[in-house]
Amino acid sequence: MNFFQLVAPFYDAFMKLVGHSKTLKKAVRETEIKEDDVICDIGAGTGQLLDFLPEDNELILVDASEKMLKKAEKRVRGRKARLVQAQVQKLPLDDDCCDIVFCLDALHHFTRTGAALAEMNRIAKESGQVIILEFYPSNIKTKVMKRLEELAGEPGCFYSPDKLADFFYKYGRNTKIVDLSSWQYLLIASHKE
Ligand SMILES: C[S@@+](CC[C@H](N)C(=O)[O-])C[C@H]1O[C@@H](n2cnc3c(N)ncnc32)[C@H](O)[C@@H]1O
Numbered sequence: 001m002n003f004f005q006l007v008a009p010f011y012d013a014f015m016k017l018v019g020h021s022k023t024l025k026k027a028v029r030e031t032e033i034k035e036d037d038v039i040c041d042i043g044a045g046t047g048q049l050l051d052f053l054p055e056d057n058e059l060i061l062v063d064a065s066e067k068m069l070k071k072a073e074k075r076v077r078g079r080k081a082r083l084v085q086a087q088v089q090k091l092p093l094d095d096d097c098c099d100i101v102f103c104l105d106a107l108h109h110f111t112r113t114g115a116a117l118a119e120m121n122r123i124a125k126e127s128g129q130v131i132i133l134e135f136y137p138s139n140i141k142t143k144v145m146k147r148l149e150e151l152a153g154e155p156g157c158f159y160s161p162d163k164l165a166d167f168f169y170k171y172g173r174n175t176k177i178v179d180l181s182s183w184q185y186l187l188i189a190s191h192k193e
Contacts, residue, residue, distance in 0.1 A: 003152050004045070004109075008067035012046055020105070021048065026180050027104055027133050028052040030188065037099035042088050042120060043106025047072030055079065060098065062086055089115040096125045104133035108149075108158045114167065121171045121189075130173070130189040132164060139183045161185050 007014070015021070028049070033039070037057055041049050044061035045068045053059070059081040063069050069083050076083060086092050088103075089112050101124045103116075110116045120130050135142040137158040146156040165175040168189040178186040 002065060003154055004063075004065040005067045008046070008065060008071055011068065012048065012071065015048065021051065023133065023180060023184060024049050024104060025052050027102075027131065027186050030178050030186055031100065031102075031129070031131055033057065033100065038097065039100045039102065040093070040098040040123060042091075042101060042103040042116075043109065044069075044072060045106070047075035049102060049104060050075045050079070050081075060084060060093065062088065062091065062093075064088070088119055091119045091123055093123045095122055096128075098123050099125055099128045101128065101130045102133075103131070107132055107134055107164075108146075108156060109154055110157065111155050113157055113159065117164070117167045118171075121168070121173070126191050128190070130168070132187045132189075133180070133184060134159060134161075134164070134187065135184055136160065136182075141183050161187050165189075 033054060039053065039057050040060040040062065042062050044063050047061055059079060061072055061081060062084045064087050066085055069085055072083060084092065088110055101120045103120060124130050135158055137160055142158055146158055149156040161177040164187050168175050173189040173191055176188045180186055
């Protein structure tokens with residue numbers, strides 16, 4: 001069985017222990033969100049990001065795991081939100097349908113990273129942003145996490161910000177890198193001026 005199908009019942013409690021909400025809060029603080037922005041969260045999991053987003057934006061939460069999305073149902077109640085169970089490499093979403101595409105603590109879980117990034121770029125409007133939270137591959141904590149995730153059968157594809165910036169440059173987007181800690185960074189890709 002898929003790793004996240006198994007961990008879904010414990011995911012929120014575990015992430016609370018490791019202080020994940022602080023990281024999500026920092027990521028949102030770095031993001032300029034307008035009232036009418038359509039926001040997509042790729043690899044949304046249990047929807048923890050929603051705790052830090054404005055209440056009224058239209059939201060699309062995408063995840064491959066049915067059990068993780070089931071947990072997200074409680075968080076989306078009363079909001080303009082759609083839950084989509086899909087693989088990031090083939091999103092059932094229109095071109096240019098989102099203003100902000102988040103992918104937080106999820107990219108290294110994807111196989112075929114190039115295809116995943118191409119899809120995120122495709123659904124983001126030209127004027128929009130793709131925002132990725134990832135971990136510096138050379139950091140010792142990332143190395144330990146990579147080993148543990150690989151033991152659990154996960155891909156553990158950790159990319160440096162430069163490598164991700166190269167992908168987005170090809171798509172005509174500039175990138176800004178924000179250090180969230182010595183371990184984690186945020187990459188913000190927006191259209192070239
Ligand atoms: C570590 S969780 C992160 C969840 C959330 N972004 C957060 O910060 O709490 C990674 C998520 O990516 C999802 N995922 C893994 N591979 C995927 C794929 N190919 N397509 C869509 N989602 C995927 C998993 O099901 C899991 O919910």
